[in-house]
Structure formats: structure tokens, C-alpha cells
Amino acid sequence: WLNPLFIIGHKRKLEEDDMYKVLPEDSSEKLGEELQWYWDKEVQKAKKRGKTPHLTKAIILCYWKSYLVFGIFTMIEETLKIVQPIFLGKIISFFENYDSSDEASLNFAYCYAGALSVCTLILAIMHHLYFYHVQRAGMKLRVAMCHMIYRKALRLSNVAMAKTTTGQIVNLLSNDVNKFDQVTIFLHFLWAGPLQAVAVTVLLWMEIGPSCLAGMAVLIILLPVQTCIGRLFSSLRSKTAALTDVRIRTMNEVISGMKIIKMYAWEKSFAELVNGLRRKEIAMVMKSSYLRGLNLASFFVASKITVFMTFMAYVLLGNVISASRVFVAVSLYGAVRLTVTLFFPAAVERVSESVISIRRIKNFLMLDEVSPFKPQLRGSNENIILHVQDLTCYWDKSLETPALQQISFTVRRGELLAVIGPVGAGKSSLLSAVLGELPTDKGLINVTGRIAYVSQQPWVFSGTVRSNILFDKEYEKEKYEKVLKVCALKKDLELLANGDLTIIGDRGATLSGGQKARVNLARLVVFSVYQDADIYLLDDPLSAVDAEVGRHLFEKCICQALHQKISVLVTHQLQYLRAANQIIILKDGKMVGKGTYAEFLRSGIDFASLLKKDEEVAEQLSVPGTPNVKSARNRTFSESSVLSQDLSVHSQKDGAVEQPPGENALAAVPEESRHEGKINFKVYRKYFTAGANYLVIFILIVFNILAQVAYVLQDWWLSYWANHQEKLNLTTNGYNGTNETEHLDLNFYLGIYAGLTVATILFGIIRSLLVFQVLVNSSQNLHNKMFQSILKAPVLFFDRNPIGKILNRFSKDIGHLDDLLPLTFLDFVQTLLQIFGVVAVAVAVIPWILIPLIPLFILFIFLRRYFLDTSRDIKRLESTTRSPVFSHLSSSLQGLWTIRALKAEERFQKLFDAHQDLHSEAWFLFLTTSRWFAVRLDAICAVFVIVVAFGSLLLAKTLNAGQVGLALSYAITLMGTFQWGVRQSAEVENLVMFI
Secondary structure, X not given: OOHHHHHHHHHOOOOHHHOOOOOHHHOHHXXXXXXXXXXXXXXXXXXXXXXXXXXXXXXXXXXXXHHHHHHHHHHHHHHHHHHHHHHHHHHHHHHHOOOOOOHHHHHHHHHHHHHHHHHHHHHHHHHHHHHHHHHHHHHHHXXXXXXXXXXXXXHEOHHHHHHOOHHHHHHHHHOHHHHHHHHHHHOOHHHHHHHHHHHHHHHHHXXXXXXXXXXHHHHHHHHHHHHHHHHHHHHHHHHHHHHHHHHHHHHHHHHHOHHHHHHOOOHHHHHHHHHHHHHHHHHHHHHHHHHHXXXXXXXXXXXXXXXHHHHHHHHHOOOOOOHHHHHHHHHHHHHHHHHHHHHHHHHHHHHHHHHHHHHHHHHHHOOOEOOOOOOEOOOOHHHOEEEEEEEEEOOOOOOOOOOEEEEEEEEEOOOEEEEEOOOOOOHHHHHHXXXXXXXXXXXXXXXXXXXXXXXOOOOOOOEEHHHHHHOOOOOOHHHHHHHHHHOOOHHHHHHOOOHHHOEEXXXXXXXXXXXXXXXXXXXXXXXXXXXXXXXXXXXXXXXXXXXXXXXXXXXXXXXXXXXXXEEEEEOOOXXXXXXXXXXXXXEOOEEEEEEOHHHHHHOOOOHHHHHOOOOOOOOOOOOOOOOOOOOOOOOOOOOOOOOOOOOOHHHHHHOOOOOOOOOOOOOOOOOOOOOOOOOOHHHHHHHHHOOOOHHHHHHHHHHHHHHHHHHHHHHHXXXXXXXXXXXXXXXXXXOOOOOHHHHHHHHHHHHHHHHHHHHHHHHHHHHHHHHHHHHHHHHHHHHHHHHHHHHHOOHHHHHHOOHHHHHHHHHHHHHHHHHHHHHHHHHHHHHHHHHHHHHHHHHHHOHHHHHHXXXXXXXXXXXXXXXXXXXXXXXXXXXXXXXXXXXXXXXXXXXXXXXXXXXXXXXXXXXXXXXXXXXXXXXXXXXXXXXXXXXXHHHHHHHHHHHHHHHHHHOHHHOOHHXXXXXXXXXXXXXXXXXXXXXXXXXXXXXXXXX
């Protein structure tokens, strides 16, 4: 079912429309609600028992049944891996006791070759069937957790918001949830590894006796060592995650406030701040990378040390080695090697990481939620009322000074209440209390009717201008046109290439500041026109427009469109106070005056003097929907394209440039760009030279080659030793261990074998540590260069590029360069060199292997090229569909008060789920196409094994047992190694794309 997609990908670049729709059972909403149900149930149970809820328990209860079934695949696969060496031993024994006249033995040998071939073919299918299911299970868990995190973010109280940041929430979505994709792959090996080790030990005892204990002892010693490494790695990752949180949070603030940073020329200060945070983070990354390097090196040499210890003990006990014993033991150790030295430690490491991530997510899910604020539904228009009596509120109870103190007023239908006061007086806090965002400590708030709200900082979300205005209301042309006219938006929309269907990018990059303010006001007026709200809260919405436009908006929107509604207007513009039915004056959270405009004039109060305060002091309150830096309320720059043709610098910057309709360059925000075609070699060169000079790179290449040469020579020497022993046995009628020459011979062979083993260990460790050192340095230098480029970029760059897109580069992409790319690259290099070594040795022993190898190699080249054509695009689509998830989260947090005030949580949750489903489409294809390719590669290798097995029997007269054993055992090894190496090469190319 993937073939049509590969055909399209081979012909042209894949687009989002080419992706298969997400399966119903994989949808974000379904998965999230299911896991949320189990989590809510766990929270309720824990609350009754007075204990802390466990998110892990909720995850297990939700997924244990389906995940347990996948263990069956693991059991079948690992059993077949153990059975394979038995059949291999039988075939080698046939060559050791070869008799050309014994037809029965030959027939049995063909049966064993057939059984070996069947095992190989089943393994090729079973292995990828298991990985497909567990990776999909990981995807489901990740998607469900993201749904829950976003759902919680929409419900966070302001006290809880003070305990977390957008950067931390983004980190939960970008890093922590990704641990679930990995842990589900290896989790079953926590029980499969020990069981397989026991089974292999039993078979080895039957084959070579107690000598096998020496080899198994190595594996047993490696397990606690790798477990300790896993725990230490977990500890380092926890520290790294905390440092990453701080860096991403800082980066989010830097990117969000880049205009201010540039205005005050703070680039150098923030560069030092971010670089300092990055140095601390990279120091931890380097330590954990060294541990990973040791872990990979131990995997590389574990089987060699195991085999060496086994046969050293075997020959020192006076036994004679033979080809069948050697290669059965090598194959059995090879079968258990992946499980014990890679999958089991990886399971321990991933579980440790996941435990930390689950703890972080649980702590977030346990944060306080905003209290359900349910205004009384109106009985009739006359009953609509906003009544506040003796209201006292605290943002933080630990502070002695309340945000609001003893506030009382009543507003009825058709009245306009104006709230004035200096910066920091508590005006926005008053509105937040009415919205239910600021918890009431004392007093009463009585709200009868539905509320609409417009924030002080204009807030728009990614979508069309029309969708921002209608806010999910049904489009009715007459009413909609009325709203545009009232808010003076008609001529502005005519200047946009697609009119009101123009896409607004993240942070409203397509619109100027005044246009965004009017779009926000239009959204409020829509609720009036559509009769969907009774009480309108306006937090200084006219501060971003000039005086003439402001007067038009005040008269048409607030005085006329909302004249039959309750309106509460926070303002600094005194010219609007005459129209207010009531005015209250706030100062330091207290109400210092209340009355009508006429009453205040009669009492001789000077409004202007009340508003004077140190204008350089910013609002201390930092909450969603209000800016951290004092907005320029007194600006009167002309930016309206409706009433003025003189467009300001701000308008030009934000896209309202003087161009005829259809010519606006920013009429629509382009989707995130995707590189096309192959990765140029220059990219690889720049990547490596970013971390080391050419001399270090040359030394690195030399150590890689030396490590693989030592690795191959050790196997070849063992085969040579076994063959020499077999010839010696034939000439001396059996070796009894007492001949003096044989003692000298033993010392020579064992000495060389020991030397090669030590060389393999040393070169393997040095190679691993060097690769991580160079590549982590590259990551650090590339991060610094990218950050410097961001700091030097013009402001227009930040208007045209969403926060999520930029933040994605510094979170997810840098995370890949820190962790995933060095690990994947080292794994690819080790595997590639191992494949070359296997083929070289096999061809040297049995040259005719080249005959089937050549067409298989040609087929492989075609398959790889065919696969990469599609794989590159799918990986790029996965990357580009991920950014909107972060952008939507960031945008939602910025407009959190507006979303909650307009009761749009469900709508934005669905939008988030839609973004997640789009990403799941790309991610699912990424998983399945990888399996499509791997199955075909393993099929090629299975054919190779079958050819070697049956070809050996056909040429039985010309081959000895050692040659057959080496060729067959290497061919079996090639099967798993080959497909993994090729897939890792593709993965390296995909990851290099992030550079």
C-alpha cells in the first residue's frame, strides 16, 4: 500500500496533500481523551487515598493490553535467533565429516540449509513487524501526551503560569514526549534479554562445556556496568534537560522581544547571556556523549571479548577447537549480542529518561487550573448586570500588597464604565478579576450575562483575517460587512492580495499594529452583531491607532455597536471619558474615585495629573494577554490605510505597503521552506570542520579504519587457527595436548588472538570518544553561528517567520545535533565498516560469493536511491508539519485570556489536534516507509544467506569446514547489519538536513 506513494515520490516532490490521512484510531483527539480519562481516574483515586497520583500507572492501564501482545513478536524473533546457530552447526559438522559417498548426510545437510533459510526469511519479516507496532505505540503515547499537555495549558491558572514558562511547555512538547517514541521500542527487551542470555548459556554449555561460563561472565559483568552507565546518563540528562529548559525559555523571550532588544542595542548582552547558558548545557551534553560513546564501544567489542574469553578458557582447559564449535559459539554470542549489549542497556537508559520525562510532565499536569467561572445566564435583557462589591484580590498571596483592594461598582445594560489610572494601578487586574483569571480573596463579583474581551496587546492567531474576526461564527455577509465598516477595515482588506482570506502568520506578520488592533476590536463587535455576548471588557484597545482612527472606532464600535451592552473600557485617553456613564479611578490597586464625568469636573479633579507616573516603569504584572513591557499608549503614528495615505514605518514593516491590490509581498505567509534534492558534500565538510581541523579529522579516519581492521582480523585469525588445528589433527591422528611443539603453537596463536582483541578494544573506545568530541563541538559552534545570525537579522525577518519556526531550530533541531546525529553517525560508521569487513572476509574465503553479490548489490543501489527520493521529502514534511504545533501552542498562550473569555478552548484544542494529526500523517509515513525499505533489504540479505548455504553444499568437495563456517556466520550477521547500516545512512542524511 506504500508503493503508490514511492512512485509519486520518485517522480516529483511530495506535498502535504500526498500524505495518507491519519487513521481514526491514531487521531489526536481520540488518543488524548482516552489517556486523559485514565489520568483523571488516577488523580481521583489518589485524592481519595491522600496520595500522589502516578502518571506512569495511567499510561500502563491505558496501553498494557495492546503493548503486551507485541511481546509475542519479540519472543518468536529471539527464539529464531537462537535456533539459527544450531542449524549452522549441523551444516559445518557435515563439512567436518564430509564423505562424498554419503548421500543421506548430504540430504540432511540440505534439510538443515532449508531450515536455516526459513528461519532467516521469518526473521526478516518478524523483526520489522515488531518494530512497526512498537514504534506506532510510541507515536500514540506521544500524541496523547501532547493533547493532554495542551489541554492543561489552556486551563492553567495565573498562579500556575508563574511557575512555568512557554519555553518549558515547548520543551515538554519538543523533547520530553519524544522519549515515548524511543522507550516503547526497547521496553520488551528488559525481560527478553535475560531470558535469551539463559537460553544461549544452556546451548553453549551443551556445545563447549563450562568454558562458556567465561564468556557469559563477560556479558554478566557488562550488564551492571552498562546499568550504572545508564543511571549516570539519566542523571546527566536530567541536568541537561533543566539547562535546556532555561536556554529555550530565554531564547523564546529573546525572539519574542527582538524589536526591543534591537531598539536598545542589547544584542551583545543577550548574546553573552545565551552563550553562557549554552556553554553550561553543552558541558553536560559532552559528558553524556562520552558515556554514550563508551556504551557504543562496549557494544562494538563485547562479542569479541566474550568469544576471546570463551576460547581462551576452552583451549587452556586442554580442549581442541574445531570449526563447528567456533562458529556455533560465535553465532550464539552474535544472537545474544544485540539483545544483551545494545537493546537491554538501551531499555534501561530509555526507561530512566522516560521516568524523568514522565515526572516533569506529571508535575506540569498537577499545576493549578483556573477556577471554573460561570456567569449567570441572562433571564431577560433587563437582568444583565455586572456588580462588584468590596473586591480584594491577590496575584500572589505571599505578597502583602493586594492587586486590587476594596473595589465596588455596578454597571447595567446600556452603560459604559471607563476605568482610568496610572501604569500599574490595577486596571488590567480588574478586568482579569471579572474574567475569573484573578482569584477573589474577599468581596463579591456578580456577572449576569455572557462576556466578550479584547486584550491590551492585540492578539491574532495563525489563520485568515476572516477567521480571526468571525472567531468560528457563521459567515453572514450583511453582518460581516457591517463589522468591517464599523472597524474601518474595508480599505485595508482591499490592499491585501487575498482580501479577508489572506493568511495571518504567527504574531500577525501580515498586518500592521493598527490593523491588528482593529481586527481584535472587530472580533469583539462580531459578538455584539451576532448577539453572542452581553458584557464587553475592553483593555485599552485604542492605544495602537492614531487619534482620528481612534475617534472613529470609539464612536462607531463602542458608542454605537455596543450601546445596548454593558461595556467596561480601560483607557489612558481622556477625550473618551465624556461618553462614559461612570468613571472609576484606580491607583495602586485602590479605587480613589468614582462618579460621572460631570461630577468629577464639579469636584475639580484634574484627570491628567492622576495619570502621571514615571512612564519608564513597566507594568509589574506579567500575565497572558498583557505585555511584559509598557505598550506605547501615547504613540500617535499614522498607520491607518483607511483614513490616511501616509503609511508609517511600522505599517511598511508589517506589510501594509503602498502597493496595488494583488501586489502585496506579504499577503500570505509562506509555509516553512523545505530544502530539496540531495545533501551536498559541502554540508558534510562544513559540519565536520565546524568541530575540528583537518588533522583531527584525518586522525579520526585512521582510528576508524584501525578499529575495523582489528575487528575483522580477530575473526579471521580464529578461523585460521581452527583450520590449522583441523589439518594438524589429520596429520597427527588427533591432538592430545602433550606435544611440546603444540604448546609453543598454542602460545603463538593465543598470543596473537589476545593482541588483536586488545587492539579492537582500544581502537573501538578511542574511535567512539573522538567522534562524539568532534560532532558535539560542531553542534556547539553551529548553534553559536545561528544565534549570531539571528541577532544580526533585520526586524522584518522576525515578522515574516513565526516564533515556533525559529524556536524549533533552537530546540528540536539543536537537540538533534547535540544527541541524535552524533549517535546515529557513529553507529552508521561502525556498521558501514563492519559491512565492508564482512564482505571482504567472505569474498576472500569463498571468491564465488561475488557472483550473487554483484546483482544483489545493483538491486540494493536501485532500492536505496528509490527509497531516498521519497524518504527525504517525508522527513522534511515531518519537520515542517511539526512547527505549527509549537506555533499554535505559543500563540494560544499569548492569547490565553481572550480564548478563555470567549469560551474558545474547545475550538483551539481541535485546532491543536488538527496540527498534531497532520504531523502524525508525516510521522506515520516516516515509520512505515523505513520498514518498507528495511524489509526489502533484509529480503536481499536472506537471498544472500540462502545462496551461500546451498551454494556451499553444491561445492562441498572444494571447501573446508572453517571456510563454510566463516562465510555462513558472516552472511547471517550481514543480514541484520546490512539493512540497519543502510537505513542509518539514510537517517544520517535526513538528520544532516537540520544543519
